[in-house]
Amino acid sequence: xxxxxxxxxxxxxxxxxxxxxxxxxxxxxxxxxxxxxxxxxxxxxxxxxxxxxxxxxxxxxxxxxxxxxxxxxxxxxxxxxxxxxxxxxxxxxxxxxxxxxxxxxxxxxxxxxxxxxxxxxxxxxxxxxxxxxxxxxxxxxxxxxxxxxxxxxxxxxxxxxxxxxxxxxxxxxxxxxxxxxxxxxxxxxxxxxxxxxxxxxxx
Amino acid sequence: xxxxxxxxxxxxxxxxxxxxxxxxxxxxxxxxxxxxxxxxxxxxxxxxxxxxxxxxxxxxxxxxxxxxxxxxxxxxxxxxxxxxxxxxxxxxxxxxxxxxxxxxxxxxxxxxxxxxxxxxxxxxxxxxxxxxxxxxxxxxxxxxxxxxxxxxxxxxxxxxxxxxxxxxxxxxxxxxxxxxxxxxxxxxxxxxxxxx
Numbered sequence: 001x002x003x004x005x006x007x008x009x010x011x012x013x014x015x016x017x018x019x020x021x022x023x024x025x026x027x028x029x030x031x032x033x034x035x036x037x038x039x040x041x042x043x044x045x046x047x048x049x050x051x052x053x054x055x056x057x058x059x060x061x062x063x064x065x066x067x068x069x070x071x072x073x074x075x076x077x078x079x080x081x082x083x084x085x086x087x088x089x090x091x092x093x094x095x096x097x098x099x100x101x102x103x104x105x106x107x108x109x110x111x112x113x114x115x116x117x118x119x120x121x122x123x124x125x126x127x128x129x130x131x132x133x134x135x136x137x138x139x140x141x142x143x144x145x146x147x148x149x150x151x152x153x154x155x156x157x158x159x160x161x162x163x164x165x166x167x168x169x170x171x172x173x174x175x176x177x178x179x180x181x182x183x184x185x186x187x188x189x190x191x192x193x194x195x196x197x198x199x200x201x202x203x
Numbered sequence: 204x205x206x207x208x209x210x211x212x213x214x215x216x217x218x219x220x221x222x223x224x225x226x227x228x229x230x231x232x233x234x235x236x237x238x239x240x241x242x243x244x245x246x247x248x249x250x251x252x253x254x255x256x257x258x259x260x261x262x263x264x265x266x267x268x269x270x271x272x273x274x275x276x277x278x279x280x281x282x283x284x285x286x287x288x289x290x291x292x293x294x295x296x297x298x299x300x301x302x303x304x305x306x307x308x309x310x311x312x313x314x315x316x317x318x319x320x321x322x323x324x325x326x327x328x329x330x331x332x333x334x335x336x337x338x339x340x341x342x343x344x345x346x347x348x349x350x351x352x353x354x355x356x357x358x359x360x361x362x363x364x365x366x367x368x369x370x371x372x373x374x375x376x377x378x379x380x381x382x383x384x385x386x387x388x389x390x391x392x393x394x395x396x397x398x399x
Contacts, residue, residue: 015224022231029238046368049376050250051335064364164249169365173272173358176367180384184254192249193368201303201376 039108040132041065043168047198054164054192060151061194062144063108064167068175069134072147073108079154080104086150087113110134113143137178144179148186159188166194252371254384267353268309270302271387272370273395274361278302282309284355285388294394299369306377310352313345317378346380354382359392 043063056075063071074080081104088095091113095103102120103109110132111119122130136143152159163183167176183191264283271279271294279294280302297305307314320341324334345351354374358367367384374382 012223015228019224019228019231022228022235026231026235026238029235029242033238033242045247046365048248048250048368048372050248050372052249052251054249056247166247167364167368169363171364172360173362173364173367174360176364177358177384177386180254189254191252191254193252193371194247195250195368195372197248 039063040071040110040128041069041168043166044170045166045194045196046169048193048195049198049200050195051197052192055162058155058158058162059164059192060155060159060162061108061164061166062179063110064165064171064175064179065110065134066168066170068172069110069132070137070144070175070179071108071110071132072135072144072151073106074151074154075107077104080106082154083147083150086153087147089153090146090149112136112141113146137175137182142182145182145186148182148188152186152188160190163188163190164192164194250368250371250375262353266350267355268306269355269357270370271391271395272356272358272362272366274359276366278366278370279395279398280305292390292394294391294398296398299366299373302370303373303376306352306354306373306379310377310379313351314378316345317342342378343380346378351381352377352379354379356382356384357387357391359387359395 041063043065058079059075060079061073061075063073065071074083081100084095084100084103087093093113095117099117099120105124106127109119112133112135115133119127119130119132135147155162165179180191183189264285267282267284269281269284273279276299278297278299278301280297281292281294285292317338321334321338324337329337356367356370371382374380
């Protein structure tokens, strides 16, 4: 039997090509990226056939969580500062410059006014684990309405174009109805429901 | 000086120009992972809903459809609103898919016009976004007509937000843009209880 001589090959692979691919993808993601804002609750939105979009940089959003907690927030950082200032005016509270700045970094919040100061003075890391109870919407203590008044003071007539409602599929109807009623009482009749896209059976 | 450097070169070992890229690949993929996880790729879609401002004008009973949403995705409906001329109020039970047929039948004339308009626009050479926006204008115009179907959406406490959005969506599928979200009456609530 003749001995077959197997040449020993080096196990080192040329990584240059793989490196190229990795950095190509990295460049793509860096250019395409827009950071996802922090959200206090995960919201699974229902689907609709609507293809419309909204200018996300200026939106005023009401979020309704699965357990019916209500959150509110402006997308624009400068607007948020004014929002808190105006809310202070509505409730005759004053906020320090530091509190205004801290508030302007929070995209969505759901804390009653009584706990707002305590919430603002937490570290960002503590704040993300803080269990936010939601903004009160009952008629005795309708803080969402006060936030809406502050919102209208902040963005004026534009509030009508910017209002969006992001609800969870499973959030109970009475809460949604209550929020819609509060909006109606403030004459905010144009609402954008945030939804996932689904196929239109007409197409 | 030159001699010194020549003497130095002669003794130096030739170094390979190859570099091991493995750590750089590691770094690249680590950063990719980071960006993939933090990125929000697609902007969400929105459904624009106009709520009727308070108590508006009366609508004809012949053009109205009342839909009542309840728990476990049950849907009840009846044509018109309130008691009919004979003083009767009778609910029919259906599903989301069933209500689509009801609305489409009710709105059949308009749907035929919309579909004719779509064909006309396509024949004129419009497509994609332009076609959509022109068609949308047509649908809006046709819905302002006083004979256009009006859907009254009600729900009891067991319904969810998804039911509501689905229902509004069904109206839009049937090209109905006139709808209102209204409080359920005690009478309808009792009727649902008896139908369970």
